[in-house]
Amino acid sequence: SSNNHRQVQSETGIVITSDSLVAKYQADEKLANSLYLNKAVVVTGVLLSIDKNQEGKTTLVIGRSESFSNVSVTMTSNTPITQKVGESITIKGLCTGALSDVVITDGVVE
Numbered sequence: 001s002s003n004n005h006r007q008v009q010s011e012t013g014i015v016i017t018s019d020s021l022v023a024k025y026q027a028d029e030k031l032a033n034s035l036y037l038n039k040a041v042v043v044t045g046v047l048l049s050i051d052k053n054q055e056g057k058t059t060l061v062i063g064r065s066e067s068f069s070n071v072s073v074t075m076t077s078n079t080p081i082t083q084k085v086g087e088s089i090t091i092k093g094l095c096t097g098a099l100s101d102v103v104i105t106d107g108v109v110e
Contacts, residue, residue, distance in 0.1 A: 008094045008106045009076075011040040018045025018063040018071040018102075025098040026069060036095040042110060043071055044090040047083050061101065062089055072101040076108055083109070 014036065021043060024032040045062035048070060053059050058078050063070025073091050075081075083089040093107035 006094070006106075008040045009092060009108055013040040013042035013092045015042045016044075018043050019067070021071060021095075021102050022063060022067065022069050025102050029098060033097060037097055039095055040092060041095045041104065042090060042092045043073075043104065044088060045071060047081070047085050047087055047089040049085060050081050060089070060091065060107070062091065063101075068100075069098075070101050071104060072099075073104045073107040076106050079109075081109065 021036065021041070024035070043062065046064060048061040048063060048065055051059045053074060058075040058081065060073040060075065060081065061070050062073065073093055090110040091104070091107045092110050093104040096103045096105050
């Protein structure tokens, strides 16, 4: 990451549900990227899992358990997540596009 790291948390985020964000990427990835790529987003959805990646950062999946594609969030800090799996959670972070899931980095719980 560069030295002039963006203060995503100080930016006004685009408010959206995880379902809508995923649906927009599934419908038209190019259009979705034009709206959300490298933008701060505030995403609300059901917390499906809490994990850690290889760098030891907390990762969350939010969305719907029956959905093929959800929103994958890498959190900025390892502050414990107070929400439980199955509860609604709102996170703010930087949308970096879609792989199988829509990917968000620099996440914090709102």
